[in-house]
Amino acid sequence: xxxxxxxxxxxxxxxxxxxxxxxxxxxxxxxxxxxxxxxxxxxxxxxxxxxxxxxxxxxxxxxxxxxxxxxxxxxxxxxxxxxxxxxxxxxxxxxxxxxxxxxxxxxxxxxxxxxxxx
Numbered sequence: 001x002x003x004x005x006x007x008x009x010x011x012x013x014x015x016x017x018x019x020x021x022x023x024x025x026x027x028x029x030x031x032x033x034x035x036x037x038x039x040x041x042x043x044x045x046x047x048x049x050x051x052x053x054x055x056x057x058x059x060x061x062x063x064x065x066x067x068x069x070x071x072x073x074x075x076x077x078x079x080x081x082x083x084x085x086x087x088x089x090x091x092x093x094x095x096x097x098x099x100x101x102x103x104x105x106x107x108x109x110x111x112x113x114x115x116x117x118x
Contacts, residue, residue, distance in 0.1 A: 007034025010099050016086035017051075018068075025086055032099060037076070053078050056107050061100045063093070076100065 011032040016025040017039060028050065029040040039051040057079050064075040064084060072087040074097050087093040 006036050006038075009033050010103075011095060013092060013096075014088070015092075015096070018084040018086070030085075032096070032103075034103065037100075051083075053083065055100070055103045058100070058104055058107075060104065061097055063097060 009031060011030075013030060015028055015030045017028045017030075018025055029043055029047070031038040031040070033055075035055055037051075037053040037055065038049055039053070041048040041050050053076070058076060059079070060077045062075045062077075064073045065071055067075070068084065070086065072090055072093040074085050074087070074093060076083045076085065085096070087096060
């Protein structure tokens with residue numbers, strides 16, 4: 001992962017990601033940059049990437065505790081697809097939600113600026 005191409009690293013931590021088909025929670029090492037959320041199977045950035053989510057295509061992030069009936073979770077909406085994550089505690093959950101919200105707002109502002117400059 002080249003940090004200059006993918007933006008500055010903003011957050012790294014272990015999160016559990018809910019699998020798409022069987023909805024099983026799997027432990028993943030996650031790295032959030034200004035441009036991407038990288039999800040790794042192993043403990044290191046050198047391990048196999050299971051997902052690479054473009055932050056430019058994310059539309060919202062929500063606390064999903066009530067929806068999933070599970071504490072410290074969030075939903076990341078990317079185009080028409082939702083990804084669900086489980087954090088180890090409330091502080092980690094808030095960090096991820098707040099940081100991703102800032103990225104989404106910045107991307108929305110950039111889109112508005114670009115559309116008015118055309």
